[in-house]
Amino acid sequence: MNVLAPVRRDRVVAALPQCFRKEAAAHGRPAFHAAVAAACREQRTGTVGFKISKIIVVGDLSVGKTCLINRFCKDTFDKNYKATIGVDFEMERFEVLGVPFSLQLWDTAGQERFKCIASTYYRGAQAIVIVFDLNDVASLEHTRQWLADALKENDPSNVILFLVGSKKDLSTPAQYSLMEKDALKVAQEMQAEYWAVSSLTGENVRDFFFRVAALAFESSVLAELERGGARRIADTVRISSPESDLYLTAPRRKPKCCQ
Amino acid sequence: MAERGAEPLWRTPPGRLAPPHVYRMAGALGAELRRLSGRFGPDAVAGLVPPVVRLLELLEALVAPPGAEAQRAQAERVARLEEQNRRLRGQLAERSTARKEREVMLRLKEVVDRQRDEIRAQAHEIVCKSRDTEALQEQLNRFMSMNEDLRHKVAVVQAQLKSALEQKSDLEAVEGASLPAEDTPLRPGPGKSPAHCCFSREELQQILQERNELKTNLFLVQEELAYYQRELLNEERIPSFFLDAMKSSIKKQRRKIRAKMLGTAEESASSPGKAPLPHTFICSPCSFGLWYPGSGREAPTPSCSGAWEIIDSLEAQPEQEGRREPDGSPHRATPPL
Numbered sequence: 001m002n003v004l005a006p007v008r009r010d011r012v013v014a015a016l017p018q019c020f021r022k023e024a025a026a027h028g029r030p031a032f033h034a035a036v037a038a039a040c041r042e043q044r045t046g047t048v049g050f051k052i053s054k055i056i057v058v059g060d061l062s063v064g065k066t067c068l069i070n071r072f073c074k075d076t077f078d079k080n081y082k083a084t085i086g087v088d089f090e091m092e093r094f095e096v097l098g099v100p101f102s103l104q105l106w107d108t109a110g111q112e113r114f115k116c117i118a119s120t121y122y123r124g125a126q127a128i129v130i131v132f133d134l135n136d137v138a139s140l141e142h143t144r145q146w147l148a149d150a151l152k153e154n155d156p157s158n159v160i161l162f163l164v165g166s167k168k169d170l171s172t173p174a175q176y177s178l179m180e181k182d183a184l185k186v187a188q189e190m191q192a193e194y195w196a197v198s199s200l201t202g203e204n205v206r207d208f209f210f211r212v213a214a215l216a217f218e219s220s221v222l223a224e225l226e227r228g229g230a231r232r233i234a235d236t237v238r239i240s241s242p243e244s245d246l247y248l249t250a251p252r253r254k255p256k257c258c259q
Numbered sequence: 260m261a262e263r264g265a266e267p268l269w270r271t272p273p274g275r276l277a278p279p280h281v282y283r284m285a286g287a288l289g290a291e292l293r294r295l296s297g298r299f300g301p302d303a304v305a306g307l308v309p310p311v312v313r314l315l316e317l318l319e320a321l322v323a324p325p326g327a328e329a330q331r332a333q334a335e336r337v338a339r340l341e342e343q344n345r346r347l348r349g350q351l352a353e354r355s356t357a358r359k360e361r362e363v364m365l366r367l368k369e370v371v372d373r374q375r376d377e378i379r380a381q382a383h384e385i386v387c388k389s390r391d392t393e394a395l396q397e398q399l400n401r402f403m404s405m406n407e408d409l410r411h412k413v414a415v416v417q418a419q420l421k422s423a424l425e426q427k428s429d430l431e432a433v434e435g436a437s438l439p440a441e442d443t444p445l446r447p448g449p450g451k452s453p454a455h456c457c458f459s460r461e462e463l464q465q466i467l468q469e470r471n472e473l474k475t476n477l478f479l480v481q482e483e484l485a486y487y488q489r490e491l492l493n494e495e496r497i498p499s500f501f502l503d504a505m506k507s508s509i510k511k512q513r514r515k516i517r518a519k520m521l522g523t524a525e526e527s528a529s530s531p532g533k534a535p536l537p538h539t540f541i542c543s544p545c546s547f548g549l550w551y552p553g554s555g556r557e558a559p560t561p562s563c564s565g566a567w568e569i570i571d572s573l574e575a576q577p578e579q580e581g582r583r584e585p586d587g588s589p590h591r592a593t594p595p596l
Contacts, residue, residue, distance in 0.1 A: 052519050085431060086467040091478050091520070104520060117464055124522060 007095040014097070016218070017210040021180075024187035024194035026160055026215050032097065036221040040097035052102045053216040054124050058146045059131035060139040061110030064166040067199040068131060069107050072209045077200055084109045086117040092209070096217040103213055115149075122153035126216050127160040134165040134179050134196060140186060147190055158223070160215050161192035164208065168198040281319045288315070402491045409484040416480055420473045426466060430458060468521075475520045479513050 016032045019025035031037070057065045066084050070076050073090040088107045095101065106125075108118035128150045132139040143163060151159070165183050168176065180196065187194035193211070197204040268287070271280050288311055296304045458466070486509075518524060 052516070054522075083431070085427060086463060087471075089471065089474065089520075117460065117467065120464070121522075 007093050007100060011093060012095045013210055013214050013217075016214050017207060019193055019211065020195045020204065020208070021184060024163070024184050024192065026162075026193040032214070032218055033222060035225055036218050037097060039221050039225060040099050051100065051217075051220065052104050053126040053213075053220060054104050054106065055127045055129060055212060055216065056106045056108060056122055056125040056150060057129040057131060058108050058118075058122075058150055059110055059164075060133070060136075060142050060146075061112075063110065063131045063133040063136070063139050064199050065110060065131050066107050068164070068166060068197065068205065069105050071199040071202055071205045073105065075202075083111055084114075086114050087121045092213075094210075094213045094217075096214060099217070101213065101217050103209070103216065119149060119153065122150050125150065125154050125159055126220065127162060127212055128154070129162045129164055129212065130192065131164045131166050132183070133167050134171050134176060134183075135167055137179070137182070140165075140179070140183055143186060144190070147192075158219075160212075160219060161190055162208075162212060163187040163190065163192040163194050165194075165196040166199060168196045168203055169200045276318075276322045277324070278319055278322055281315060281322050284318075285315045399491070402487060405487055406484070406491070409480065409487060412480050413477070413484060416473060416477045420470075420477055423466070423470045423473050427470065430463070430466065433457065471521055472517075475517050478520070479517060483509060483513070 016030065018030070019028075022028065057069060059065055061083065062081055066082075066088070067077060069090055070078070073092055084107055086109055090105045090107070092103045092105060093100065094103065106121055108121065109115070128147065130143045130146050130150070132143050147161065163183060163186060165179065171179065176196070180194075183196075184194055186192075193215075195204060195208045195211075197208055199205060268280060268283050292304050292308060292311070
């Protein structure tokens with residue numbers, strides 16, 4: 001009954017994908033946390049589970065949230081604008097460090113009138129992806145509000161934040177570098193990791209979601225270890241890594257911009 | 260004459276003395292004795308003759324060349340030995356061919372024995388293999404029927420999804436004016452003209468919830484189908500009792516994953532599409548809290564301890580594999596049309 005290679009080969013994450021800009025990254029470590037890597041090594045011997053992380057994607061209307069998800073999950077791009085009603089989700093299965101891991105990507109409506117419905121789906125997110133249009137400064141300004149709304153339903157110390165500029169293909173290098181400066185500032189303020197993507201060309205889309213998957217996975221394992229809920233993992237890990245190390249990264253700094 | 264011959268004869272050194280010398284001496288002595296008996300009568304020498312004869316005999320024996328007799332004896336022996344040798348060689352040759360024959364026989368017997376054993380083993384193997392084949396055939400049939408079942412399920416779910424998506428696009432076409440009126444109840448009443456139909460927020464939420472459930476179902480069924488398909492390809496035999504156990508475990512896990520994906524409590528997930536959304540999403544205290552970090556901390560139950568659930572390994576093994584699938588097979592919810 002032994003089965004290998006569970007996931008599509010192009011969804012296997014063997015090493016921590018790198019951040020987009022060092023100035024605004026979730027963390028600067030070049031590789032997975034030692035405790036996580038060790039836990040995964042140990043896990044191979046028996047403990048298995050079906051792991052799902054909830055990722056919510058928020059942002060102004062028509063910045064390209066749905067397109068971003070469709071580019072990654074279905075590798076398609078539809079130029080026609082179609083508003084998302086309420087919410088939608090896609091499942092994306094990964095294998096990170098040999099452990100099966102799924103992202104449930106929740107695509108929310110950007111329209112104000114759907115906000116009340118969409119926001120009921122914010123709870124329990126492990127990562128919040130805030131999307132703005134790289135060609136629309138207002139949409140960048142609004143990301144603060146989106147973050148505040150999303151954090152109302154979530155524990156700010158437990159979520160990973162991503163600030164994603166979309167439609168990179170539409171901006172000239174000069175415009176882009178101007179926008180990036182502002183975006184980096186916002187990202188640093190909210191302690192989010194900054195990315196710039198294009199769903200039309202696919203630029204950085206795959207790298208971005210791989211980074212999301214890897215970081216969500218890492219933080220999940222760390223949370224698991226910290227909680228000590230899964231003793232099997234925790235026990236084996238503590239042998240090899242100093243316990244203090246486990247807690248170093250776990251208590252997250254609070255973002256300055258909200259509350 | 261006796262005098263002439265006697266001189267050198269009698270002076271022959273003992274080393275060179277040979278039988279002819281002795282004979283000649285005997286002749287000389289005989290002549291002398293005859294002369295004496297002629298002169299003094301035969302009685303005079305009668306006492307002398309036997310000892311002289313005896314002496315001469317002894318002398319002859321002593322003088323005779325030493326090897327003559329022995330050589331003869333030796334030659335005889337050699338001849339005998341050669342004869343014997345020849346005989347023995349003949350025997351040996353006979354015997355060695357016999358032995359060779361026996362060896363060949365033994366080897367042949369060995370070969371025959373081995374082949375007999377091999378044939379027996381192979382016959383046994385054939386029996387085993389045919390039994391295996393039968394079992395596999397049986398399993399294949401079982402899998403095929405299961406596969407058909409699953410295909411059917413997928414088709415049903417897909418149809419449901421399609422209709423849900425149609426509803427959604429209908430809704431989209433209409434939603435323009437209707438939504439801002441947040442909690443107003445259903446407006447159109449029995450008029451039923453879709454163009455004038457409006458939906459309340461609650462209805463919209465219900466539709467979304469239904470869509471999410473269908474998508475979740477589709478995902479689960481697709482995963483399950485992929486699992487069985489791969490099992491079929493895997494050629495590994497699964498005893499039927501184990502398969503049954505696995506099926507029930509998959510069912511159990513499906514409920515859990517469903518609940519996780521929908522963010523609902525596990526029990527309510529067993530009646531798809533019927534759980535009232537405001538209840539499950541807003542009122543239920545354990546909706547997301549069980550599965551996601553942050554809110555889960557107040558109620559750390561062992562079965563749902565973190566951002567994800569680590570399902571009991573014994574239970575999870577088949578389920579885990581159920582989530583895996585062959586390359587390239589669809590593994591996401593069907594894209595909205």
